Amino acid sequence: MLKPLCLALAMSSVALLAGCETMPKTTAESTENLQLLQNRTWIATQIGNTVIQTSPQARNIPSIQFDEATKRVSGADGCNRIMGSYSVKRDTLQLSQMASTRMACMNNNNIDRDFNDALAKVTHYKTIGKTLQLLDRYGNPVLKFELAVQPR
Incomplete structure (x- = not known):
């Protein structure tokens, strides 16, 4: 009788501790995450598992900005x-009404296509210091960015 009781108590403790581990972010953490996301220029460093190498002199460097006042997103896809x-809530991010110019781009290794394909998968985001990750519905990073360094 004692063994089943101890086993039930142990299982309850494990379930309780596991539940605590997956608690949602606090309001303060969510607010900080949102403040780091918006009103900044983010330069793409990775699409999926592919690292992006761009020259600072290049035109239309893959980048993204989120304007807090207008709730508009803008940037460049590499072309x-x-x-x-x-729209954003806690750690979810929904992009909508996306459009782009249609310039002919040569020799860019399809960065523009891959960038837009990745954007279409975004459902969540995570900011860590000077890094932004856009995540798919499974929590996998589809795009990674670094905060742009502004010249003085």
């Missing part, structure tokens, strides 16, 4: 300018 709207 074309992109724009649209976004």
Whole structure:
């Protein structure tokens, strides 16, 4: 009789501790995450598992900005300018009404196509210091960015 009781108590403790581990972010953490996301220029460093190497002199460097006041997203995909709207709650991010210019781009290794394909998968985001990760619905990073260094 004692063994089943101890086993039930141990199982309850494990379930309780596991539940605590997956608690949602606090309001303060969510607010900080949101403040880091918006009103900044983010330069793409990785699409999926592919590292992006761009020259600072290059035009239309893959980048993204989230404007807090207008809830508009803009940037470049490595070839074309992109724009649209976004909504954000805690760690979820929804991009909508995305559009882009249609310039002919040669020799860019399809970065523009891969960038836009990755954007279409975004459902969540995570900011860590000067790094932004856009995640798919499974929590996998589809795009990684670093905060742009502004010249003085």
